[in-house]
Amino acid sequence: MVRVLHSADWQLGRAFGRFEPDVRAALIEARFDAIDAIGQAARTHDASHVLVAGDVFDTEGPEDRTIVQALSRMERYPCRWWLLPGNHDYARNGGLWDRVRARRTTNVMILTEPAPQEMEDGIWLLPAPLTHRHNLDDPTADFDTMATPGARLRIGLAHGSIRDFGSRGEANNQIPPDRAERSDLNYLALGDWHGVLEIGSRTWYAGTPETDRFQRDLPGHVLLVDFMGGEGPEVTPIRTGRFQWLIREWRVNDAASFDAELERLMGEVDPAATLLQLSLVGITSMTDRVAILGRIEHDLRHRLRHLDLRADDLVARPSDDDLASLSGEGMLGAAAAKLYAKVRAGEGDAALAKRALERLFVEHTRGAAA
Incomplete structure (x- = not known):
C-alpha cells in the first residue's frame, strides 16, 4: 500500500x-x-x-x-x-x-x-x-x-x-x-x-x-x-486546523431567546478557538436589546477569539413598560413620547428618531442603575 x-x-x-x-x-x-x-x-x-x-x-x-x-x-x-x-x-x-x-x-x-x-x-x-x-x-x-x-x-x-x-x-x-x-x-x-x-x-x-x-x-x-x-x-x-470561522444569524425576540442561542453555541465550540461573524435579527423591547448587547460586549466578546457583530437588524421597540419608565421624568418623558410618535409615523427622520429614542432610554436606564 x-x-x-x-x-x-x-x-x-x-x-x-x-x-x-x-x-x-x-x-x-x-x-x-x-x-x-x-x-x-x-x-x-x-x-x-x-x-x-x-x-x-x-x-x-x-x-x-x-x-x-x-x-x-x-x-x-x-x-x-x-x-x-x-x-x-x-x-x-x-x-x-x-x-x-x-x-x-x-x-x-x-x-x-x-x-x-x-x-x-x-x-x-x-x-x-x-x-x-x-x-x-x-x-x-x-x-x-x-x-x-x-x-x-x-x-x-x-x-x-x-x-x-x-x-x-x-x-x-x-x-x-x-x-x-x-x-x-x-x-x-x-x-x-x-x-x-x-x-x-x-x-x-x-x-x-x-x-x-x-x-x-x-x-x-x-x-x-x-x-x-x-x-x-x-x-x-x-x-489539522485549530480555529473555526463561523457565520451565524440569530433571530431573537427577547433576551431569553438570545440566551438559548448563546448556550447552544457555547456547547458546540471551543470559544478560544472560534472566530464568529454574528448577525442579530428581530424585534425586542428596548430593555431586552440593551441587555442582549450588554451581554455580548461584556461576556461573549471576551470569550471568543474574535467577534464580528452585526446588530443593525435587531430593532428596539419600546414596550409600554419602557415608555412608562420615562413618563414620570418630566421633560425626558415628553421628549421620549415625541420621538416614539415619529418612529411610529415613519417620517423621513424616523431612523434618526429611533436611534435618539434608544439612546435616551439607554442613558435613562444607566442613570437609574447608578
Whole structure:
C-alpha cells in the first residue's frame, strides 16, 4: 500500500490586517503550526510524501522569516514535502522559489518545472506549476504527454479551478473535471478551493489546513490518500486546523431567546478557538436589546477569539413598560413620547428618531442603575 498526504493553500505570510494585534498574531502562528500538524499526521499514518498543491505562500515576496519558519518546520519530519507554485506564489526566474531553494533542506522538493518526478520506484508525480497569477490555458494539459516509464501510480498535482467558484475562487487557471480520466491519473491532487471538496473519486481539493476566512464552518484538513493495489484511492480527511470561522444569524425576540442561542453555541465550540461573524435579527423591547448587547460586549466578546457583530437588524421597540419608565421624568418623558410618535409615523427622520429614542432610554436606564 502506498500512502501520501495531500494539502494545499497554506498561505504562509498572510497578514490578517483587519484584526486586532493579538488575534492577528495567533492566526499567523496557527498557519505555521499547521505544518507541524501535517508532519505529525504523516508520521502517525506512515505517509512518506506530502503533496502541497500550490499557494504555499500568500505572496511571491514573503519575508525571510516566513520562508525559514516554513522550511524549519518541514525539516522536523522524515517525510518528503513536494511544493508546487500556485497563483499566489507563482514561479518566475529570480523570484520567491530561488530564495526557497537557497535555504531548502534535503526533504523539500520544489516543483517549478512541468516535468514528471519519480517519487519512489514506479510512483510518478506530474506537477503543473503556475508561472503567472492568471493563466488562460489549462495548466494540466501537459499531463497527457508526460512520460512515466514503468509507472505503478500516476499522481497529478495542480492549482486551479475545476469550475467557476465565483467570488470564492479563481475564474482563471481552469482545469477540466475529467482530467484524471483523460490523463490516466490514479489521483489528481488540487489546490485553490479552501475547503475539502470531492470532484470525483480520483480528483479532490484538500482545502487549506488552517481556515482563514468566514466562509465555512469546518476547520482546516489534510487528506490522507491510500492506494491499495489496483483499486482506486481511499481518501480520508484529517483535521489539522485549530480555529473555526463561523457565520451565524440569530433571530431573537427577547433576551431569553438570545440566551438559548448563546448556550447552544457555547456547547458546540471551543470559544478560544472560534472566530464568529454574528448577525442579530428581530424585534425586542428596548430593555431586552440593551441587555442582549450588554451581554455580548461584556461576556461573549471576551470569550471568543474574535467577534464580528452585526446588530443593525435587531430593532428596539419600546414596550409600554419602557415608555412608562420615562413618563414620570418630566421633560425626558415628553421628549421620549415625541420621538416614539415619529418612529411610529415613519417620517423621513424616523431612523434618526429611533436611534435618539434608544439612546435616551439607554442613558435613562444607566442613570437609574447608578
